[in-house]
Amino acid sequence: MEDEIKEEFTKKGLTLDDDEEILQKCLTFCIQYKLSASDLVSSWEAYSLNWSLDLKVPSSHMGAFLEQLQNEQKDKIREKDLGLHLYSNDVAMILDGNYEDNEGILETPTDTRTLAHDKLSDSSQKTNGSKFTFEKPLESVTPFGSRRSKFVVQAILSQQPSTQSIKVEEDNENPEDDDIIKRPQPIQKCSLQINKSQPEPGCRFMYDRIEDKFNFLENCIKKRTTAYVSSGRYEEPVDPSVASQKSIFAVGMICCEEEGRLKEKPVLLQSSVEHSGGQRVRLDLQNLNNFSIFPGQVVAIQGHNPSGHCLVASKIIDHVPFSVSTSQYPSKRQALDNDRQLTNSSQATTELSLIVAAGPFTTSDNLLFEPLTELLAYARRKQPQLLVLLGPFVDSDHPELRKGIIDQTFDEIFRLGIIAKLQDYVEYMGSTANVILMPSIRDANHDFVFPQPAFEIRPTDFSNQIHSISNPGMFCANQVNVACCTVDILKHLSAEEICRNPPGGSKQRLTNLAKHILNQHSFYPLYPPAEDVPLDFSLANKALQFSSIPDILILPSDLTHFVKVLSFGEEENDDEEQVKKCICVNPGRLARGEGGGFFVEINYSGNPDSSSASVIRI
Secondary structure, three states: OHHHHHHHHHHOOOEEOOHHHHHHHHHHHHHHHOOOHHHHHHHHHHHHHHOOOOOEEOHHHHHHHHHHHHHHHHHHHHOOOOOOOOOHHHHHHHHHOOOOOOOOOOOOOHHHHHHHHHHHHHHHHHHHOOOOOOOOOOOOOOOOOOOOEEOEEEEEEEOOOOOOOOOOEEOOOOOOOOHHHHOOOOOOOOOEEEOOOOOOOOOOOOOOOHHHHHHHHHHHHHHHHHHHHHOOOOOOOOOOOOOEEEEEEEEEEEEEOOOOOOOOOOEEEEEOHHHHOOOEEEEEOOOOOOEEEOOOOEEEEEEEEOOOOEEEEEEEEOOOOOOOOOOOOHHHHHHHHHHHHHHHHHHOOOEEEEEEEEOOOOOOOOOOOHHHHHHHHHHHHHOOOEEEEEOOOOEOOOHHHHHOOOOOOHHHHHHHHHHHHHHHHHHHHOOOOEEEEEOOOOEOOOOOOEOEOOOOOOOHHHOOOEEEOOEOEEEEEOOEEEEEOOOOHHHHHHHHOEEEOOOOOOOOHHHHHHHHHHHHOEOOOOOOOOOOOOEOHHHHHHHOEOOOOOOEEEOOOOOOOEEEEEEEOOOOOOOHHHOEEEEEEEOOOOEEOOEEOEEEEEEEEOEEEEEEEEEEEO
């Protein structure tokens, strides 16, 4: 039958890139879906027309071609007459590729068919990673596969209408129709620089001492104090626990007087050892119209302490001014302005297209990683410069993993279900594509510690395109600074924060939570941490702090997905150059229960105001 397939390709004027590999895969496809050689070649002609391919059949497209054949097979099953009964197990065997035609419709010799079935697992795994290795009966259509709408835009962040708007694709429509028109032009490879100052793989962890915890908290307060004084807007802080009739300026950390959630009445302020010997003083907030505080937050307080027992706050300053004092550094002011002009001129030409998705990447009823497959198919059409995938990849909370019924190791699931699919994606996209992977503390195949080292993955053929970074981590692509953290800090802050809004004021809770991260210059400013976060203070000093506000901040969370532009500096300065802006993204979860979730597509162009982004339901 391989000769028949090759003859059909030749009749159509098509040449094969790799005869042996392509013919073996095509034979496998024919056996899987009971296709004749002419039917297979006809399907390839439709596929090549949609993707604007020439008369050469490349082996790198076999994975995407298999996905098209799978979709066609599912459509045929759905369109069968209601009077014709088809057993679900038979459908599962057909979709699984384990269906054997005992009647010999294709009239292929038995030994050839047996050989093809023996090699079926390797070839299907190499093409699209769709091998079902868990020996579990596959239903004809999973709840995820039976959804009616795909890639529905849920929210848009754009100042101008996007020329590449995303349309809803129904199952009864062929998503490949008019793909020649919808498919964008080939992309340019983005420059990528990854921050390597985070915990390295194999580092020693969970040996932190009380001294490490003390040094971490003390350094947070001292760095904040230095920043306030260096700005030239505030005087040297004093001991807030000393009685004083005049207004004072103090810097310290918000603490809770007792165990449990922070309450407004028993709020304490702990100053640094340098200024107060680490003493705590009660903080009175009754004179404030609005505030937003949480345990571990380092703030500046303006107020007075007439009795020495209670600091009555008149103002809370939770941000660090961006300007540098001209009186202390007169010679550096001009250099700072020149650097800012150079930065603005370079940002005017910075452009980056990326797709961001956070795990889990498979639904709770199986380990087939169907949402990831759909995401990669979408990425093949949109062709982003960068694909950012955030853990968990092998979710330790998955029902099948918790039951212990899987006959594979966690590393094998990660390698076959994730890395193999990404290798196929990169091979298909070519040298212009880049993939970023960030682990999660929920990953069953990785170290349970935060901060978390990167995955040790070594895809030899694509080592310069598939990258793994630490959690949290930062990287720069096309001069666009991107910061990510997979720990659900937004949810943890939401549970611990207390706030007061002025009468008639807007309640933008998600925006305020995200601003806390940037105001504190820390990926995890909450202390004490949540019970399920294995925070190692011996690694936290270098890993959790960041010095400048990134252009894009990615914080995956179980809270409502959003894409917002956050602004900083309006209250302190009237100069527009002093206002810094950042795109903050919560992409949601790619899989939610037995159904699909959300991901985000971003087109960054120069600055957040001129950029566009969309939250898309898969």
